Amino acid sequence: MESMTQFRVAAEAAGAVLVECQHLVEAVTFIAERAAGDLLLPGSVSCHRVRLAEQLRGAGLNMLPVTRDQAAEAAAGVTSACFAIADTGTLVLESTAEDVRLATTLPTRHFVLLDRRKIVADGLAAVEPLRRMHQQNPRNYIAYITGPSRTADIERVLTIGVHGPKELYILLLDDWSEDLLEM
Amino acid sequence: MSLPEGKKMNKQRSKAYQVRIDKALATPRLQQALHQFGDAYLIAREKAFAGLDFEALRQEIGAMKDDVRLNHEKYLQQFIANAQAAGATVYQAATAEDANRYIADLAKQQGVKLSVKSKSMASEETHLNKALEAAGITPLETDLGEWILQLSGQRPSHMVMPAIHMFKEEVAELFSRETGRTEVADIPHLVEVARQQLRQGYLDADMGISGANIAIAETGGIALVTNEGNARLTTTLPKTHVALVGIDKLVPTLEDAAKVIRVLPKNATGQALTSYVTWIRGAIPGGDGEKDLHIVLLDNGRSRLAEDEKCCDTSRCIRCGACANVCPVYQSVGGHVFGHIYIGAVGIILTAFFHGLDNAAELVKACIGCRSCVAVCPANIDLEGIILSLRETIADKEGLGVGKSLVFRKVMRNRKLFHSLLRAASKLQKPVTRGQRSIRHLPHFFSSLTEWRTLPAIADRPLRDIWPGQNLQAPQKKVALFGGCANDFLYPELGSDLVEVMNHLNVVVDYPQKQNCCGVPALYSGDKETAVELAKQNIDALLEGNPDAVLTTCPTCTMALQRDFVEHFKDDSPWRAKAEKLASITVDAAGYIVNQLGAADQFADLPLAQKVTYHDSCHLKRGAGVWREPRQLIETSGHQLVEMDHADRCCGFGGSYSLTSHPDIARKILEDKLQDIEKSGADCVAMDCPGCMMQMRGGLEKQESRVRVTHTIELLAAGLRAK
Numbered sequence: 074m075e076s077m078t079q080f081r082v083a084a085e086a087a088g089a090v091l092v093e094c095q096h097l098v099e100a101v102t103f104i105a106e107r108a109a110g111d112l113l114l115p116g117s118v119s120c121h122r123v124r125l126a127e128q129l130r131g132a133g134l135n136m137l138p139v140t141r142d143q144a145a146e147a148a149a150g151v152t153s154a155c156f157a158i159a160d161t162g163t164l165v166l167e168s169t170a171e172d173v174r175l176a177t178t179l180p181t182r183h184f185v186l187l188d189r190r191k192i193v194a195d196g197l198a199a200v201e202p203l204r205r206m207h208q209q210n211p212r213n214y215i216a217y218i219t220g221p222s223r224t225a226d227i228e229r230v231l232t233i234g235v236h237g238p239k240e241l242y243i244l245l246l247d248d249w250s251e252d253l254l255e256m
Numbered sequence: 257m258s259l260p261e262g263k264k265m266n267k268q269r270s271k272a273y274q275v276r277i278d279k280a281l282a283t284p285r286l287q288q289a290l291h292q293f294g295d296a297y298l299i300a301r302e303k304a305f306a307g308l309d310f311e312a313l314r315q316e317i318g319a320m321k322d323d324v325r326l327n328h329e330k331y332l333q334q335f336i337a338n339a340q341a342a343g344a345t346v347y348q349a350a351t352a353e354d355a356n357r358y359i360a361d362l363a364k365q366q367g368v369k370l371s372v373k374s375k376s377m378a379s380e381e382t383h384l385n386k387a388l389e390a391a392g393i394t395p396l397e398t399d400l401g402e403w404i405l406q407l408s409g410q411r412p413s414h415m416v417m418p419a420i421h422m423f424k425e426e427v428a429e430l431f432s433r434e435t436g437r438t439e440v441a442d443i444p445h446l447v448e449v450a451r452q453q454l455r456q457g458y459l460d461a462d463m464g465i466s467g468a469n470i471a472i473a474e475t476g477g478i479a480l481v482t483n484e485g486n487a488r489l490t491t492t493l494p495k496t497h498v499a500l501v502g503i504d505k506l507v508p509t510l511e512d513a514a515k516v517i518r519v520l521p522k523n524a525t526g527q528a529l530t531s532y533v534t535w536i537r538g539a540i541p542g543g544d545g546e547k548d549l550h551i552v553l554l555d556n557g558r559s560r561l562a563e564d565e566k567c568c569d570t571s572r573c574i575r576c577g578a579c580a581n582v583c584p585v586y587q588s589v590g591g592h593v594f595g596h597i598y599i600g601a602v603g604i605i606l607t608a609f610f611h612g613l614d615n616a617a618e619l620v621k622a623c624i625g626c627r628s629c630v631a632v633c634p635a636n637i638d639l640e641g642i643i644l645s646l647r648e649t650i651a652d653k654e655g656l657g658v659g660k661s662l663v664f665r666k667v668m669r670n671r672k673l674f675h676s677l678l679r680a681a682s683k684l685q686k687p688v689t690r691g692q693r694s695i696r697h698l699p700h701f702f703s704s705l706t707e708w709r710t711l712p713a714i715a716d717r718p719l720r721d722i723w724p725g726q727n728l729q730a731p732q733k734k735v736a737l738f739g740g741c742a743n744d745f746l747y748p749e750l751g752s753d754l755v756e757v758m759n760h761l762n763v764v765v766d767y768p769q770k771q772n773c774c775g776v777p778a779l780y781s782g783d784k785e786t787a788v789e790l791a792k793q794n795i796d797a798l799l800e801g802n803p804d805a806v807l808t809t810c811p812t813c814t815m816a817l818q819r820d821f822v823e824h825f826k827d828d829s830p831w832r833a834k835a836e837k838l839a840s841i842t843v844d845a846a847g848y849i850v851n852q853l854g855a856a857d858q859f860a861d862l863p864l865a866q867k868v869t870y871h872d873s874c875h876l877k878r879g880a881g882v883w884r885e886p887r888q889l890i891e892t893s894g895h896q897l898v899e900m901d902h903a904d905r906c907c908g909f910g911g912s913y914s915l916t917s918h919p920d921i922a923r924k925i926l927e928d929k930l931q932d933i934e935k936s937g938a939d940c941v942a943m944d945c946p947g948c949m950m951q952m953r954g955g956l957e958k959q960e961s962r963v964r965v966t967h968t969i970e971l972l973a974a975g976l977r978a979k
């Protein structure tokens with residue numbers, strides 16, 4: 074199976090929503106429609122490059138400073154992903170900076186921008202970029218995210234959204250970033 | 257008779273354990289839940305592993321973990337150096353108390369009031385919460401299952417799904433008490449309550465405590481494999497992070513970690529991957545500065561386990577919990593009874609090393625030896641074999657009990673005495689059997705034995721006395737039959753049928769008269785000495801006539817001849833060579849016909865076709881790896897094969913397990929089996945084990961079922977006779 078197809082099938086099976094975008098503006102519009110409140114937008118090279126904050130503001134969204142006190146008030150976090158893993162539908166986020174962790178753990182919704190070219194085959198293929206991340210950043214916190222937060226701890230009934238985000242949106246883009254290590 | 261103090265205490269312990277078994281067996285709702293989970297698990301697991309070669313994956317993990325065990329110091333030092341270089345403080349805790357003290361002292365020093373915890377079996381192992389509370393620190397469990405248990409004052413009953421024994425109504429009651437409102441027993445609502453209630457905890461806590469699924473030597477980092485997201489919050493918000501990590505979690509490289517992660521969730525719950533895999537290396541930014549990371553490396557018996565000659569493979573365990581998921585004993589009594597802190601097959605072994613042999617003694621005996629755990633273990637651990645060796649250790653320490661040791665040492669080792677007693681018993685039982693082949697009721701004292709199944713009578717004349725003469729012109733092969741006690745004394749006609757079937761293939765069968773019991777009853781009771789003596793007698797008896805093969809009709813005997821005998825003599829070279837020779841020519845009858853003679857088609861289209869379902873005996877399928885062969889014989893001979901559900905689930909026989917040690921659990925396991933048999937709609941259930949025959953025939957006769965029980969060999973012989 075082509076890795077994009079495999080990624081889509083696996084991510085959807087894990088409960089993520091995939092959104093095909095031709096241009097960034099579609100992604101911005103989608104976020105504006107679904108955010109349902111204030112946003113957290115942690116610092117990121119790729120987001121900065123396209124002035125994502127301005128565009129989101131232009132679409133009428135409000136961004137809160139990503140601090141411990143305010144993060145808990147936000148409705149959604151917006152980040153990009155370094156790369157994705159096809160066979161399990163997983164997103165890889167360099168989360169060493171605290172603002173990334175706050176934005177991806179506390180709010181109800183998480184929007185992730187992913188370049189369609191940045192998909193590796195499986196967990197073993199992910200080790201090479203993972204190792205480079207370790208070299209680039211000797212102290213690190215790297216998150217593999219597959220679908221929204223879930224539990225089956227009561228009577229083994231699968232329930233979405235226990236501590237982390239309840240909704241995970243993956244916005245697929247072209248020409249966003251080619252570097253597997255870039256968030 | 258007055259027992260020595262130790263014996264008295266053991267008796268009390270056994271009694272107390274029996275009470276817990278009775279209580280669990282009287283909770284059908286729990287059994288139902290565990291059975292449902294077991295079924296759903298198998299389906300999900302199969303799907304998760306589709307297209308992957310499980311056997312190859314587990315060999316690889318086993319080999320990698322062995323490398324870590326053999327070079328432990330090197331990897332440990334590498335891990336520590338890398339973790340320290342990344343700013344972590346590493347503490348090596350020799351014992352549970354040591355680990356608890358370090359964490360509690362650290363919390364006190366830092367003025368911690370509240371500490372949030374994500375799920376950690378290691379912290380259950382050390383009873384960390386108690387130690388924190390004693391130091392005036394409030395531990396708050398944030399994993400939903402663990403929080404439920406904390407609120408109800410219980411311990412986990414499963415390593416991956418800690419509160420699997422609880423129902424939503426109970427959870428609603430606990431949560432209502434916590435919130436002061438009435439929370440309805442609706443699962444999504446209860447999950448939302450947990451989200452709201454625990455949220456503030458992360459923000460208020462000064463310390464987050466986690467475990468780790470993997471510790472990577474190459475990086476000095478840890479990996480957490482989780483679903484809920486609480487571990488991410490626990491390791492992000494509080495300024496101090498303490499990771500309590502068993503030293504057996506070490507792997508050399510990131511590739512090795514990726515390999516563990518590829519298998520762990522698939523084998524644990526049938527999930528392709530958990531929602532989160534979190535890689536943490538060193539002191540990362542947090543608040544205004546950087547976080548304070550402490551890694552507490554816990555030994556607490558792990559080094560002893562790794563150095564133990566018989567049990568060391570257990571160090572490979574990746575704690576997926578699967579060995580419990582598939583265990584018929586776990587499914588019958590749950591993890592609070594079939595476990596201490598760690599549960600299921602691996603729990604028995606870990607308990608012996610982490611919490612003392614005494615806490616494991618009853619658990620060791622409660623295992624029926626079905627090897628389901630072995631088949632599913634992703635680290636390729638022979639759990640059943642290790643549990644068996646622990647049974648020996650415990651028997652050595654505690655003694656066997658007067659009755660048993662008399663039977664094993666004085667009677668069974670003396671074949672003539674043993675067999676003449678069996679013959680005498682055949683006469684003595686007359687008033688009870690009234691000449692019937694099954695005993696339906698036993699008088700007063702023993703009546704509980706036939707309460708739920710009939711028992712076979714001892715045959716008038718054993719197989720050795722009725723061995724048929726054979727007139728083959730030029731036999732293509734000469735084989736010996738190892739009958740085993742059941743075939744010899746309970747079901748001699750099975751032996752005659754085997755001769756008929758083999759003669760049909762132009763194979764002559766000899767019955768070496770000096771053969772004795774295979775020794776499994778003694779071995780499984782922990783009397784290795786008797787087992788070794790019996791092995792010697794049998795090796796000599798069976799090799800004497802230099803047969804082309806030694807056939808068996810009982811897979812437990814097969815395992816004794818193929819595995820246990822070789823193991824007994826591995827350091828005894830003259831015997832070792834003989835044992836290996838015997839092992840190499842020993843084969844079960846169906847496997848011999850199909851694989852070695854390639855003669856299944858010699859039974860094509862026999863008369864008396866019926867609807868047959870097949871029961872896989874534990875030791876045949878998971879010991880000898882034979883399960884296709886009997887099915888092929890059944891179908892070739894013209895029967896309609898209908899599969900029952902859970903065909904390879906244990907029937908609950910287990911020898912003395914169902915007769916004396918744990919008849920009530922055995923009965924429960926049999927009930928499940930009988931249901932599956934009836935549901936299949938078959939006229940007849942075939943199998944290749946006299947023990948299973950005894951159990952299932954006993955159960956079916958007792959409930960007056962129309963389904964008959966037969967050995968595959970008997971089925972073939974009946975067809976040949978009707979031709």
Ligand code: SF4
Nearest residue numbers: 583623624626627629
């Ligand atoms: S051998 Fe069978 S009964 Fe014993 S622990 Fe393994 S699965 Fe359970």
Ligand code: SF4
Nearest residue numbers: 573574576577579633
């Ligand atoms: S022993 Fe094997 S099956 Fe049991 S928890 Fe460990 S890895 Fe899993």
